[in-house]
Amino acid sequence: MAMLEVKDIYKAYGNVEVLKGVSFTMEKEETKVIIGPSGTGKSTLLRCINQLSLPNKGQVWLDGEEITNPKTNINKIREKIGFVFQDFNLFNHLTALRNVSIGLEKVKRIEKEAAQTRAMQELTRVGLEAQASQYPAQLSGGQKQRVGIARALAMDPDVILFDEPTSALDPELIGDVLDVMKSLAGKVAMLVVTHEMGFARNVADEIIFMEGGVIVEQGPPKEMFTNAKLARTREFLGRIGALYGEEETGG
Amino acid sequence: MALETLIESLPSLFDGLLITLLLTAFGILLGTTLGIVLATGRSYASRPLAYLILIYEKVLRGIPLLVLFFLIYFGLPQIGINFNALTAAVLGLGLRSSAYQAQIYRGAINSIPEGQIHAAYSLGMNKLKAIRHVIMPQMLRLSIPGWSNEFTILLKDTSLAFGIGVIELMRQGRYIQVRDPDLVLVVFLLIALIFFLLVFTANKILRYVEKKYQMAGYQTEAHR
Ligand SMILES: Nc1ncnc2c1ncn2[C@@H]1O[C@H](COP(=O)(O)OP(=O)(O)O)[C@@H](O)[C@H]1O
Ligand SMILES: [Mg+2]
Numbered sequence: 001m002a003m004l005e006v007k008d009i010y011k012a013y014g015n016v017e018v019l020k021g022v023s024f025t026m027e028k029e030e031t032k033v034i035i036g037p038s039g040t041g042k043s044t045l046l047r048c049i050n051q052l053s054l055p056n057k058g059q060v061w062l063d064g065e066e067i068t069n070p071k072t073n074i075n076k077i078r079e080k081i082g083f084v085f086q087d088f089n090l091f092n093h094l095t096a097l098r099n100v101s102i103g104l105e106k107v108k109r110i111e112k113e114a115a116q117t118r119a120m121q122e123l124t125r126v127g128l129e130a131q132a133s134q135y136p137a138q139l140s141g142g143q144k145q146r147v148g149i150a151r152a153l154a155m156d157p158d159v160i161l162f163d164e165p166t167s168a169l170d171p172e173l174i175g176d177v178l179d180v181m182k183s184l185a186g187k188v189a190m191l192v193v194t195h196e197m198g199f200a201r202n203v204a205d206e207i208i209f210m211e212g213g214v215i216v217e218q219g220p221p222k223e224m225f226t227n228a229k230l231a232r233t234r235e236f237l238g239r240i241g242a243l244y245g246e247e248e249t250g251g
Numbered sequence: 252m253a254l255e256t257l258i259e260s261l262p263s264l265f266d267g268l269l270i271t272l273l274l275t276a277f278g279i280l281l282g283t284t285l286g287i288v289l290a291t292g293r294s295y296a297s298r299p300l301a302y303l304i305l306i307y308e309k310v311l312r313g314i315p316l317l318v319l320f321f322l323i324y325f326g327l328p329q330i331g332i333n334f335n336a337l338t339a340a341v342l343g344l345g346l347r348s349s350a351y352q353a354q355i356y357r358g359a360i361n362s363i364p365e366g367q368i369h370a371a372y373s374l375g376m377n378k379l380k381a382i383r384h385v386i387m388p389q390m391l392r393l394s395i396p397g398w399s400n401e402f403t404i405l406l407k408d409t410s411l412a413f414g415i416g417v418i419e420l421m422r423q424g425r426y427i428q429v430r431d432p433d434l435v436l437v438v439f440l441l442i443a444l445i446f447f448l449l450v451f452t453a454n455k456i457l458r459y460v461e462k463k464y465q466m467a468g469y470q471t472e473a474h475r
Contacts, residue, residue, distance in 0.1 A: 081373070089367050091367055093392060102384060106380055106384050107380070
């Protein structure tokens with residue numbers, strides 16, 4: 001049984017159908033990258049997985065539990081699904097350390113001191129131990145996003161969903177964030193929406209190409225980059241590869 | 252002699268001052284508590300409830316305070332609801348202030364990026380926890396300048412309680428004026444000075460609190 005199973009998800013806003021039957025599975029500690037043109041429903045798909053948006057149809061299963069069942073305690077499930085946002089969404093009134101520890105304190109109800117010790121470990125993991133006492137407004141975009149990743153990691157999730165984690169960053173700050181994500185590969189499952197082709201090629205176990213609310217093609221990076229079945233996939237990968245360099249995450 | 256009468260009158264002015272402070276304290280307490288509840292309700296409660304709150308705010312912001320005082324103190328007894336003058340004044344001040352404060356808090360809530368709520372949910376917080384740990388602390392910080400402004404307005408508006416017979420500063424001044432009409436200018440200048448000093452001191456203290464709770468990214472502007 002797959003750790004995460006997304007089954008035939010449909011989502012419409014008004015009468016605009018955004019997702020038209022999306023299915024895929026993820027195994028423990030697997031990294032999958034979702035690529036596709038903007039407006040295709042990638043963010044909507046991620047939000048449907050942790051139920052920030054409710055799908056109109058379809059199911060999501062995590063560890064054999066159906067998340068989409070209204071009887072499921074969604075808050076309990078969300079503890080196991082990390083989410084890293086494009087625009088960070090840090091809590092502005094809390095220091096970096098407390099941004100990371102607040103979930104442990106208030107959701108997992110871990111005693112404050114222990115929670116902060118753990119939070120400090122996660123900040124160290126993303127290279128920000130020196131910034132622990134700073135507020136979000138005092139951090140660079142790249143640092144904010146690394147706090148966002150540490151915040152997700154602290155909850156010990158089964159899977160972390162990344163929604164274009166580097167899209168809001170200045171080019172010179174992207175590398176640090178990608179390096180952190182790369183260091184997590186194989187330790188926690190990651191589902192990453194990104195245009196960073198270097199990351200997709202070198203880190204992903206599988207690439208999912210989405211367009212128009214459906215999965216067009218999916219496969220291991222090597223196959224997708226050199227041997228995609230569909231002309232549309234080859235065309236998109238060629239165009240996006242030219243736009244987003246691969247150098248900083250090479251090897 | 253006028254000066255003697257004035258000095259003799261000072262204790263009564265002091266009594267009036269205490270009542271003024273009492274009205275302010277209870278009025279702002281009621282206004283703040285209710286204002287926070289109303290603002291939270293308008294942002295997060297079901298639609299019909301949010302709509303009722305909106306109507307409440309509009310009505311209370313739309314009628315003069317003195318009319319509200321008269322309605323509560325003279326009007327309600329007709330349908331069997333009796334308050335003494337002091338309670339009626341606190342209610343009037345508090346209810347009206349709650350309508351204005353709700354607006355302040357709601358503005359603050361709206362300026363907190365919605366993504367932070369999504370982030371809170373993503374950590375497994377329910378709505379109540381998200382409001383309590385993410386929205387509230389930021390809302391309160393962002394509201395300090397607006398609240399300070401409202402506080403000083405309420406402090407000054409306690410003088411309207413004179414209209415329903417509360418023996419606050421104004422009423423005590425009026426008693427002195429009746430006893431010795433020659434003192435009228437001096438007494439009301441004195442009362443004006445007392446109000447001015449209260450507002451001035453309150454602003455100083457609130458400005459200090461604002462600074463103390465200021466943090467990076469929260470450079471709130473005072474409007475007064
Ligand atoms: N909350 C919403 N209300 C209405 N339309 C939405 C909403 N969220 C997304 N959409 C629409 O759904 C489509 C897919 O959006 P999105 O999932 O953000 O795409 P992507 O992340 O692939 O760029 C877009 O056309 C967008 O306008
Ligand atoms: Mg998107």
